[in-house]
Amino acid sequence: MAEFNIDKEENFSEWFDEILKKAELVDKRYPVKGFVAHRPNAEYIEDKIQEMLEHKLKETGHRKARFPNAIPESILQKEADHIEGFEPEVFWITKGGKKDLPERLGLTPTSETVMYTMYSKWITSYRDLPYKIYQRCPVWRHETKHTRPLLRDREFEWIESHDAFKTREEAEEQVEEDIEIAQQVITEKLGVPFHYFKRPEWDKFSGAVHTFGADAFMPDGRFLQIPSTHLLGKNFSKAFNVTYEDRDGEEKQVWQTCFGPAVGRIFAAYIATHGDEKGLRLTWETAPTQAVIVPILHGENKEIEQTAKEVKKTLEDKNIRVELDDSEATPGEKFNHWEMMGAPIRIEIGENEVEEEKLTIKRRDTGEREEIDKKELEQYIEEIPEKIRKELRKQAQEKFKGNIENAETVKEVKEIVEQGKIARANWCSIDKDGKKCADILTSETAGAKVRGTIHHKEEEAKGKCIVCGEEAKEVVYIGKEY
Amino acid sequence: MAEFNIDKEENFSEWFDEILKKAELVDKRYPVKGFVAHRPNAEYIEDKIQEMLEHKLKETGHRKARFPNAIPESILQKEADHIEGFEPEVFWITKGGKKDLPERLGLTPTSETVMYTMYSKWITSYRDLPYKIYQRCPVWRHETKHTRPLLRDREFEWIESHDAFKTREEAEEQVEEDIEIAQQVITEKLGVPFHYFKRPEWDKFSGAVHTFGADAFMPDGRFLQIPSTHLLGKNFSKAFNVTYEDRDGEEKQVWQTCFGPAVGRIFAAYIATHGDEKGLRLTWETAPTQAVIVPILHGENKEIEQTAKEVKKTLEDKNIRVELDDSEATPGEKFNHWEMMGAPIRIEIGENEVEEEKLTIKRRDTGEREEIDKKELEQYIEEIPEKIRKELRKQAQEKFKGNIENAETVKEVKEIVEQGKIARANWCSIDKDGKKCADILTSETAGAKVRGTIHHKEEEAKGKCIVCGEEAKEVVYIGKEY
Structure with missing residues (x-):
């Protein structure tokens, strides 16, 4: 074993690359950009994380299913915002053997359009609701940004749960349940703290009414979104005709939510949060060798x-x-x-x-x-096992807490973010109107992004938006992202 | 619940379609040919089957890993027989977003070429051997034959284990271990009997030295290959440069085997073997509701x-x-x-x-x-649980046994096969030389195929080949196949 001894805080990028190699986790030498091989040590831990998530999903009434990994172009196009958001990232299958396919197929970048095509056949009555299903599957996104193993791959595995309800209230409760599941697995069991943000309107999932994202904070001062959960409203149930006959005999569209914990990213946050200059630090439950x-x-x-x-x-x-x-x-x-x-x-x-x-x-x-x-x-x-879990969580939480600083100006945001911290600032609006200010902020701070408001933390904005100077309606958190 | 009451033996095809629908197992209405949705009842049972297989693989020293699902064309071409066999069936990814990919990528029809690209980096010393890894993944084959859910899909999930050894003897022992695993899971636990054939030279896996296939026998009198295991020899280790430094300092190629239990097909055989005119019959371990x-x-x-x-x-x-x-x-x-x-x-x-x-x-x-x-x-x-397992297995084995009849002529083969049975016949050779006779047989019997000799059953051929009349060297088994 060669020397390791790279300081994680000083040089996170090199540290992360080296630990993936030396702990025999993930190998990026496969000759397709963004497609990596997960070695047994990694797969073992990732499987454990999957099991924890699946356990919680089953406990909360979800059943596991499995859907095709390819989408005909005409189906992917059914929800207008969705296709607009994902089209630039879709890998297209155009040939089978020597023959051109009758219609090209997109490899699933996410499975809404696949699953709801079937939900429209499977959900028929109010008795079928709530309808809660998840699957574990690979997804593919032709990322144009720099790819990095686990942090940003073009192929990765995740769990996605897709639920349907009679009412908006039930759907909103589901979003809370998803957050709770993330909390219980990622923070309680794996000891990785995160913020749960309500994303600004301009940064939500393509096709969603609202998006909530769990952001871990990496040692190099960047946010890493681990799971996100989306209130889809009736956008997809309209496009895919997912309806049920209610007690009153009327045909109604369902309310929908979806939740997508990407196991590779959770694993990346887990490695980064607990690892040190000697290598991995693991909880008892996840360790291949205890x-x-x-x-x-x-x-x-x-x-x-x-x-x-x-x-x-x-x-x-x-x-x-x-x-x-x-x-x-x-x-x-x-x-x-x-x-x-x-x-x-x-x-x-x-x-x-x-x-x-x-x-x-x-x-x-x-x-x-x-x-x-x-x-x-x-x-x-x-x-x-319990002692180790608590100790790792405690150490992580202590580091996580001291990372936020208030910013009064864009310049201050830039300084805070450059120190690898999170800026907290007054902001005009996280509705569409706020996007102008966000674009200015990002360009003047070399890439810092508004991650959103902290969900459920009722923070009163006192003062003016740090960009436009209008009355602030929100307190937002800003930082660089992966 | 509508009436079912279709006789499985009389009308297997309709029975199978109906049970997939009525027991809410697999839905073929997804609008891509050969891509189906596995509903929760199916996924539950398939997961249980996967777990049984994974358990046995782990017990026999395999570790789980995960590899990319796409192969650059140049890599797929490295082993000549392999590409020749699989090329007609490969789905090709040619675009990412709006851009043409620099090299087109095949969706994995099987993972030898992907895994051995990495094995060549991971295996370095005799200390690394034996090297035993498996993965659970989807595979895609652009089948030109009629697709049928579970029996022949264009996308399906399987387990594939890929092992490397110092000697041919060890590799041959691994083939035996694979057979043993199939026996323990598929027959002992799931109660599905099968024959283990050594395939004729003309019907082996593309790139293998020898192929051994486990064939269940379906109620309509057709063989269904469930897992197969292959002695790959050094064909791939030469093409992919998978070598190790031996004790003596010399660089040597490894001997390889691979084993591929396709869970959907095992599930199909399981449904078909035990199901009756009322629906599914399940063992205690696999039943979603016990x-x-x-x-x-x-x-x-x-x-x-x-x-x-x-x-x-x-x-x-x-x-x-x-x-x-x-x-x-x-x-x-x-x-x-x-x-x-x-x-x-x-x-x-x-x-x-x-x-x-x-x-x-x-x-x-x-x-x-x-x-x-x-x-x-x-x-x-x-x-x-034990009582049910034994009872189902016993019933299945009784039916399975009486299915073989001796054939002296091609005409007799045709009659036996038309009765939905297996013909046993003298055969000139299962080496390349025997292919001529096999082609004649297939064309004169409306599609019956030589499935091979029964592995480990030393059967002495007495007489002449039923096609060419030359001295018979083998006793082979013949039937229709899926």
Whole structure:
């Protein structure tokens, strides 16, 4: 294992690239721009994240289905705003074998048009509502911006849930439920804090009434949208004729929402939030290897080897994912390797440990060494998952909090953003009218964007919009984005 | 629920279409030929099948990864036989947004060329071997034959495992392990019997040294290949330069195998093997609803309702997927509905049951009613999964066995195949030389194909090839195929 030791805050871009390589996570050397290979270490963690999301979706009454990954052009065009937003990014399939297809097919950049084509057949009565379905699938977007593994790929996997309701109120409640799911998985379980913004009118999902985006904040001072959830209103149910016969016999359009947690981006935020100059730091639940045992040998020592095997057996019997590293590497090399891989605990067993019937445990989350009696191991293992989760979350939240500064002028926004922080400012409006000011701001700050108002935080704007000087109606948050 | 009552053996094609519709499994009304939507009932069962396969793959040392779903044309062309076999079936992506792509991309019809591009970077030393990885992904094939949901789609999901070894012996052992996995999941767990054929030289996977295919036998007398496994030899490791440095310092090519269980086809065979004129029959493990409780009410009856709720609670506490059907439908309608859905057991609770503290249980696998003491329920539930699995498997195996008849002439093959059976015949050779005879056979029997020799069954051919009259070297099995 070569040296790592890149400072995450100083040089995030290089740090991120290196950790993807050294922890054998994602390989960008596949010869198609924006299409990457997820190695087993990455897929393991991403699968765990998927499972957590799927678990919550099932708990909240969603059923899993699977839909085609290609859309005839005529269907993609049915909702006018939607096609306008996505058309520049669609990969088109035009041939099957040597034949031209009768109609070209877009690879799904998102699945509204595919799913609602079927919903119009499946939803018939008020008894079918609410209708809550999700799928796990790849999506493709021909991004024109610089691609970066996990952060911006042209092909990625996500979960998308699409729900239909009788009333706007129910749809709005669903948006809240989606936010709650994101909170429970991404912040509670994975320890990644985020802001939940209501996006300005000019930055919403193509075809939505409102968009709410969860933004993690990366070590280089950029927002990374992880999931977003959309109140679609009746825009799609009109275009796709998704209707139900109500109790009163009338045919009515459904209210719709959709929610799209992109697992690769959540994973990227997870790596970036907890990783350090030694490599990955992982929660117990997501770690491919939860505990690694390193025998500290000076030459051969049967007792140490025997103890190491016993400890391994004890852990295996408790279904712990444990590795006994008895390779030829030195203990130091082993320490480096497993710290890079993010194994949550390392159990060191040397002469002292055998003699005193103790175990030395190095925690990856705190970096501290703890000594326990060997017979306390099972108890220790029961308590450690929760401790690690809390510790990682606490560290992340502390860093996350101090990042916001008030800005009175565009110049101040620029300074704050250049320091890698979030600017908070008075703003005329997040309706369409505010777009002029947003464009000015972005061009004068080398790319800073209005991310929106914090959802549910009733912040009273006192003063003038920092761009146009009109009476401010909103308090918005501004920063660079991925 | 409309009447079903189509005889599976008499009219399999209609039966299969109807069950996909009525049990809300797969919807072919999506407006792209061969691209279908998998409704929640189907996805649930397919997910369970996937999990069983993944479990076995992990148990046998495979790790899960994820690879791009698109291949640059130049890479697809690297292995000559492979591109020749697959080129007619590739869907081509030619545009991103409005721009032509610099090189057109094929949607993966199978992932050898994608994965081995990366393996050539990831495998470096003898220490990396054996190298065993699988992925779960969609694949696309522009089939020119008639498409049918699950049986032949243009887009489907599968698992593919790709393994690399130092020696041919290890690779051959892997083929055996793959067969074993298929056996354990498809036959043992799902109760679907199959033959494992070594395919003739002219019917092997494009790029393979040998192909072994597992063929289920459908009620209309056609073979359905479910998984296949391939000994790839060094064909791909040469083309993709997948090499390792051996102990002796020499750079050597790996031996490779791959294995591709297509979940949709396994699911189709599963539906077809166990389903009957009333609908699906499912094993306990795969059933979305394992037990349904139907109260038999004549007007209101608090005691019955109370007992039904208690029974539901008892089952939920044991993590059983249970439904209490208290809808407004009649008991008869409920019976029909849940038989269609394949719920393994139905618990009927009426006045008698309440009075005598009994439960009447109707089993979907045997069609028999059983009466048990209410307090025996937990015991009953512990034993029933295994009983159902064995019963379904037994019924399927009995039907499967009597299907083979010996044929002495091509005419006899035609007669046997027309009766929906499998013909067993002497054959000159399954090497390239035998292809002439196979072509003649197919044309004279309206499409019957030589599926191969039964792998590991050392059958001695005594006599002449039924087509050319030369000395027979093999005993082959012949039938129509999907």
